[in-house]
Amino acid sequence: MSRHKPKKKSKALKIVLIVMLLLVIAVVGFxxxxxxxxxxxxxxxxxxxxxxxxxxxEANLSLNKKEPFSVLMLGVDERPGDRGRSDSIIVMTINPKKESIDMxxxxxxxxxxxxxKGVDDKINHAYAFGGVEMxxxxxxxxLDxxxxxxxxxxxxxFKEIVDAVGGVDVNNDIDFSVGKKQFSKGQISLNGDEALAYARMRYDDPRGDFGRQMRQRQVIQGVINKGANISAIWKYDDVLEALGKNVETNLSFSEMKDIQKNYKEARHKIDPYQIEGQGSKIDGIWYYLVSQEERERIQGVLKEHLNI
Incomplete structure (x- = not known):
């Protein structure tokens, strides 16, 4: 397991997301x-x-009491006439006393x-079958x-949101290209189009989907860092426009304000995790299989962070 604008009148990613929430709450009070x-x-x-x-x-969650909570971030490729599938699935647990986020x-x-649905299938098919609820x-x-x-x-x-905060900075650990765009190894700055291409690449990465997940987390954290910076306040209209067009959540404005008040320090420490498993074909279909032991181990990590 690894611990590892648009213009004014004119658009985690794999997840979002708590990131988008932080962008909104960063400008409250101005x-x-x-x-x-x-x-x-x-x-x-x-x-x-x-x-x-x-x-x-056991009892209803109370944000006013600074209790840890969880968020499911879904990055969805939506097409006309098709609900699409969840291209990115990220679970974040936020613990204000530990001032940390597990991702x-x-x-x-x-x-x-x-x-x-009553079947065993790829987890991203849950959204295709039954939307957010399923x-x-x-x-x-x-995860229990x-x-x-x-x-x-x-x-x-997501491209709009990255552009609205002025782009993101990431530390790329491998050289690769997507189309005509070259992503060099080291610290690089990305606009919206570049960030999306960077986060989606997996075929030229020997780590496959794990490398892609790592890049998605980097971009999400980059948006958090930029969105929480005071300079983003001056672009709030662009940020809000991008959020309003592209994000959906069951968080109310009142709950967002509670999180801004009681949980904002947690953004300084984000611990990334991934689930270990192995690829295998079943009836000719490729799946990622996770052992019960590994499943219980990751459940334990999240439960501890949620204090349950």
Whole structure:
């Protein structure tokens, strides 16, 4: 296991996402006009769910009491007439007392029980079968932890969010190219189009999907770093426009304010995780298989961070 604008009038990624939440809450308090616009954007993004969870808490979650919580981040490729599949699946647990965030990437080909469908299939198919609700229930059962919130993002729209914060900086560990764009090894700066291409590449990486997951986490963290910087405040209108068009979440504006107040220090320490397993074909279909031992180990890590 590894611990490893658009213009004003004119668009994690694999996840989002708590990142998008941080971009919104970063500008709270900078005047009534800004506050009003944030509130309006939050309402546009808000889409509550009425679901029966697979894993329940002993008592209702209280953000005012600074209790740890979890977020499922879904990066979705949506097409006209097709719901699409979740290209990115990331679970984040936020613990304010430890001032840290655990970020778990789940390979999209992981073979799991699809809750509500009654079949074992690739985990990213849960979204295709039953949208956010089935994805949350499936991830909940697989990890045996409550999933409190979700943040869904249109993957193509992620480019707008990266551009709105002025691009991101990442530390690339391998040389590779995508089309005519060369990504050199070392510290590099990326605009929206580049960030999306960087995060999606996997075929020229000997680590395959694991390398892609690592780059996705880098871009997400880069957005967090830029979005939390005071310079992003002056671009708040572009940030809000990008968020409003591309992000959906069950987090209310009131809950966003509670998180800004009680959890903001956790963004300084993000610990990445990935699930170990092996690829294998079943009935001619390639899956990523995770042993029960590895599944229980990652469950233990997340439960400890959630204090459950």
């Amino acid at each position: 005047g009534f006009s800004i506050y009003h616009n944030i509130n309006k954007t939050a309402k546009n993004m808000h889409n509550p769910l009425d679901r029966t969870p697979e894993v329940t808490r 778990l990437s789940i390979p999209r080909d992981t073979r799991v029980e699809i809750v509500g 994805s949350m229930n499936t991830v909940e059962k697989f 932890i409550p999933i409190d919130y979700y943040i869904k993002m249109n993957m193509e729209g």
